[in-house]
Amino acid sequence: MSGVRVLVGTRKGAFVLTSDAKRQRWDVSGPHFAGWEIYHVTGSSADSDRLYASQSSGWFGQVIQRSDDGGTTWQPAGNQFSYDGVPGTHQWYDGTPHPWEFARVWHLEPSLTDPDTVYAGVEDAALFRSIDGGQTWQELSGLRDHDSGSSWQPGAGGMCLHTIIQHPTDPGRIFVAISSAGVFRTDDAGKTWRPTNRGLHSEQIPDPVAEVGHCVHRLAMHPSRPDVLFMQKHWDVMRSDDAGESWQEVSGDLPTDFGFPIAVHAHEPDTVYVVPIKSDSEHYPPEGKLRVYRSRIGGHEWEPLTKGLPQNDCYVNVLRDAMAVDSLDSCGIYFGTTGGQVYASADAGDSWTPIVRDLPSVLSVEVQTLP
Amino acid sequence: MIRVRLPAHLRTLAHLEGEVQLHVAGQATQRAVLDALESRYPMLRGTIRDHVTHQRRAFVRFFACEQDLSHELPDAPLPEAVGTGTEPFLVVGAMAGG
Numbered sequence: 001m002s003g004v005r006v007l008v009g010t011r012k013g014a015f016v017l018t019s020d021a022k023r024q025r026w027d028v029s030g031p032h033f034a035g036w037e038i039y040h041v042t043g044s045s046a047d048s049d050r051l052y053a054s055q056s057s058g059w060f061g062q063v064i065q066r067s068d069d070g071g072t073t074w075q076p077a078g079n080q081f082s083y084d085g086v087p088g089t090h091q092w093y094d095g096t097p098h099p100w101e102f103a104r105v106w107h108l109e110p111s112l113t114d115p116d117t118v119y120a121g122v123e124d125a126a127l128f129r130s131i132d133g134g135q136t137w138q139e140l141s142g143l144r145d146h147d148s149g150s151s152w153q154p155g156a157g158g159m160c161l162h163t164i165i166q167h168p169t170d171p172g173r174i175f176v177a178i179s180s181a182g183v184f185r186t187d188d189a190g191k192t193w194r195p196t197n198r199g200l201h202s203e204q205i206p207d208p209v210a211e212v213g214h215c216v217h218r219l220a221m222h223p224s225r226p227d228v229l230f231m232q233k234h235w236d237v238m239r240s241d242d243a244g245e246s247w248q249e250v251s252g253d254l255p256t257d258f259g260f261p262i263a264v265h266a267h268e269p270d271t272v273y274v275v276p277i278k279s280d281s282e283h284y285p286p287e288g289k290l291r292v293y294r295s296r297i298g299g300h301e302w303e304p305l306t307k308g309l310p311q312n313d314c315y316v317n318v319l320r321d322a323m324a325v326d327s328l329d330s331c332g333i334y335f336g337t338t339g340g341q342v343y344a345s346a347d348a349g350d351s352w353t354p355i356v357r358d359l360p361s362v363l364s365v366e367v368q369t370l371p
Numbered sequence: 372m373i374r375v376r377l378p379a380h381l382r383t384l385a386h387l388e389g390e391v392q393l394h395v396a397g398q399a400t401q402r403a404v405l406d407a408l409e410s411r412y413p414m415l416r417g418t419i420r421d422h423v424t425h426q427r428r429a430f431v432r433f434f435a436c437e438q439d440l441s442h443e444l445p446d447a448p449l450p451e452a453v454g455t456g457t458e459p460f461l462v463v464g465a466m467a468g469g
C-alpha cells in the first residue's frame with residue numbers, strides 16, 4: 001500500500017512524519033539532529049530511501065547528513081563548500097562591497113535520475129553539486145561569475161540561493177532563484193547562466209524593472225509543463241509561459257500578494273497554491289486568519305481555503321520552503337508554520353488538519369509519495 | 372595521552388560519549404590536538420575550525436587549566452597538564468544563547 005513521508009526541517013531539528021495513503025494517522029519520528037537548524041530535508045525521486053539534510057549551527061557551521069534507509073539512520077557526509085577561485089564581493093545591504101562568505105546550505109535538490117547527484121543552494125548565493133552522494137561538493141561557478149554577480153545583494157534573510165528546479169526531460173536546463181538577485185537559467189547544465197526576470201517589477205530597487213536585483217521568494221513548476229513557471233515574489237505572484245523569458249503578474253484578487261511559498265497541484269498544472277502574508281514587515285496572515293489561496297486557472301482568480309485552519313488570532317508565517325504536495329490520486333498539500341504546526345490536506349486544499357502542532361519553528365517541508 | 376572534552380552537539384555528531392583520548396606525537400599544541408581529533412573523527416572537520424584556513428570558528432572557544440586559550444597561536448605549546456593528560460583540553464561553544 002502506498003504512503004506518504006513528510007520531511008520537516010525546523011529551527012531545532014528534523015522530523016519525519018509518515019502515514020499510509022489515507023493520510024489520517026501519522027507517526028512522528030524525531031527530533032533528528034536535535035538542537036541544530038535544519039534548513040532543508042529532502043529525498044531523491046530516483047531512490048526514495050535516499051535522503052539528504054542540511055544541518056547547521058551558528059557555533060559549529062554546516063553539516064550535510066545523508067540517509068540510505070528513508071531516515072531511520074543518518075551518516076554525516078561532506079561539508080566543505082569552497083567557492084571557486086577568489087570569491088570577490090557582492091553588495092551589502094548599504095550598497096558597499098562585501099566579501100562572499102559561505103554561511104549555510106538553504107536547499108538541497110537531488111538529481112531527478114541519480115540519487116548520488118545532488119545540488120545545494122547556499123548563502124552567500126551560489127550553486128554547488130555533488131556527484132558522490134554528498135561526500136564532495138564543487139561549485140557551478142558560472143552562476144556567481146555572471147557579470148551581475150558583484151551587484152547582487154541580500155534580502156532580510158541573507159543572500160540565499162533557495163530554489164533549484166530541474167527541467168524534467170532536458171538535463172541541461174536548470175532554474176535557480178536568489179534573494180535578492182532574481183531568477184537565473186542555464187541551458188548547458190550549469191556552465192553559463194543568464195537572468196530571466198523580464199516583467200518583474202520591484203519598487204525596492206533603484207530601477208524597478210532591472211534585469212537583476214529582484215527578491216524572488218520561490219518558484220514552482222509542474223513537470224508536465226516545464227515552460228510554465230509560477231513565482232511568489234517579495235510582492236506579486238507571477239507567471240511565465242515561456243521558461244522565464246517573460247513574466248506576467250497573476251496576483252489578481254488575492255488579499256495581499258506578499259508571501260513566501262508557492263506550489264502546484266500534482267495532477268492539475270493550472271492549480272496553484274499560495275499563502276498570503278500581510279506585508280514585508282508584518283510576516284503573518286492578514287486579519288489573523290490563516291488562509292491558503294488556490295487558483296484553478298493558473299492565477300488571477302483565487303479562492304480562500306480555510307476549513308480546518310485557524311481563523312482567529314493566528315500570527316504565524318509560512319516560509320518559502322515550507323509547502324509541498326504529494327502525488328496520490330487525491331493530491332495532498334502540506335505546509336509548516338513558524339509556530340510549529342504542520343497542516344495537511346488530503347483533498348487538494350478543501351480541508352486541513354494539523355498533523356503535528358507543537359514542533360519548533362518550521363523552516364521546510366518536503367513530501368515523498370512512497371510506493 | 373591528551374584528553375579532549377567536546378560540547379554535546381559535537382559528541383552526538385561524532386557518535387561518541389565522554390572524553391576523547393588522543394595520542395599526539397611531539398609537542399602538544401592546538402593544531403596537533405585538532406589534527407589528531409579530526410583524523411579520528413572526520414565528521415568534525417569544519418565544525419571547530421575552517422576546512423582550509425584552520426581558523427577557529429567564531430563561536431568556538433578553547434579552554435584548559437581554567438585559562439582561555441582561544442587566542443593562543445595554533446602552534447603554541449599547550450599547558451603541561453594538558454600534555455600529560457592531567458587536565459582536559461576543552462572545546463566549548465561560546466555562551467551565545469539559543
